[in-house]
Amino acid sequence: xxxxxxNKTMKILGKYFSKYQxxxxxxxxxxxxxxxxxxxSCLLSLRTQDKNTAKASERLFNAAxxxxxxxxxxxxxxxxxxxxxGHYKKKARILKEVSKTLIKKYNSKVPDKKEELLSIKGIxxxxxxxxxxxxxxxxxxxxxxxxxxxxxxLGWVRTKTPEQTEKELEKILPxxxxxxxxxxxxxxxxxxxxxxxxxxxxxxxxxxxxxxxVKKSR
Numbered sequence: 001x002x003x004x005x006x007n008k009t010m011k012i013l014g015k016y017f018s019k020y021q022x023x024x025x026x027x028x029x030x031x032x033x034x035x036x037x038x039x040x041s042c043l044l045s046l047r048t049q050d051k052n053t054a055k056a057s058e059r060l061f062n063a064a065x066x067x068x069x070x071x072x073x074x075x076x077x078x079x080x081x082x083x084x085x086g087h088y089k090k091k092a093r094i095l096k097e098v099s100k101t102l103i104k105k106y107n108s109k110v111p112d113k114k115e116e117l118l119s120i121k122g123i124x125x126x127x128x129x130x131x132x133x134x135x136x137x138x139x140x141x142x143x144x145x146x147x148x149x150x151x152x153x154l155g156w157v158r159t160k161t162p163e164q165t166e167k168e169l170e171k172i173l174p175x176x177x178x179x180x181x182x183x184x185x186x187x188x189x190x191x192x193x194x195x196x197x198x199x200x201x202x203x204x205x206x207x208x209x210x211x212x213x214v215k216k217s218r
Contacts, residue, residue: 006156009205010177010184016204017187024054026183029134035110036102037061038135040070042127043094048086050190056085067099067108094122112136125163133182139175141166142182146189153193155210 021027028041040060045053060081064070070078078092085091101120102108110131111117117128129142141147143162151157157168173181192199200206200217211217 005208009208012204013184013188014180017184020187022183023186024050024057025130035131035135039110039131042130044082044085044091052084052086056082067102070095071099071103098122139178141169141178147182147185150185150189150193153212155212
């Protein structure tokens with residue numbers, strides 16, 4: 001891996017997306033340092049569009065914004081509040097479970113250690129790292145589908161799972177880029193480096209990409 005090209009890639013993408021609206025979770029983390037709101041926004045964001053995450057988060061937090069308040073909500077009411085996030089029945093159960101566990105085990109506080117976050121049913125590695133990075137300002141790499149897929153396409157890593165990608169990127173990606181990596185690559189993956197037929201013709205880092213497994217581009 002050419003470290004020089006990796007640094008150039010991150011610098012170019014950082015500048016390119018600096019004028020874009022950041023994903024809901026990142027905006028939430030800048031507006032409030034409340035780890036619970038960041039955690040809940042991340043859970044709501046799973047398998048849904050960002051605009052729907054924003055809508056569901058706002059409606060929910062206007063009605064309930066603490067573990068106690070969410071745990072006390074009627075399940076049907078909770079489902080109605082987060083309906084726009086999709087998969088709302090499953091997410092409502094997860095939010096209830098997570099809130100009750102936080103109350104019971106952590107005095108309603110969101111843990112700042114990865115192993116403790118992962119011990120809570122419903123919280124996976126990506127969500128745990130989002131909380132650690134955006135709520136507690138820890139140097140970790142939250143890896144979602146975009147952050148896993150694109151480094152493989154670029155030729156940075158050869159991995160099969162997001163967990164493997166996280167470990168490999170920890171070895172090669174300079175730490176100065178860790179804080180903004182997730183935000184930049186999520187925006188990149190949604191707008192240009194899409195899963196099928198990526199927009200290579202207007203990609204600002206086209207010349208640095210190996211285009212691994214790209215069968216057709218635009």
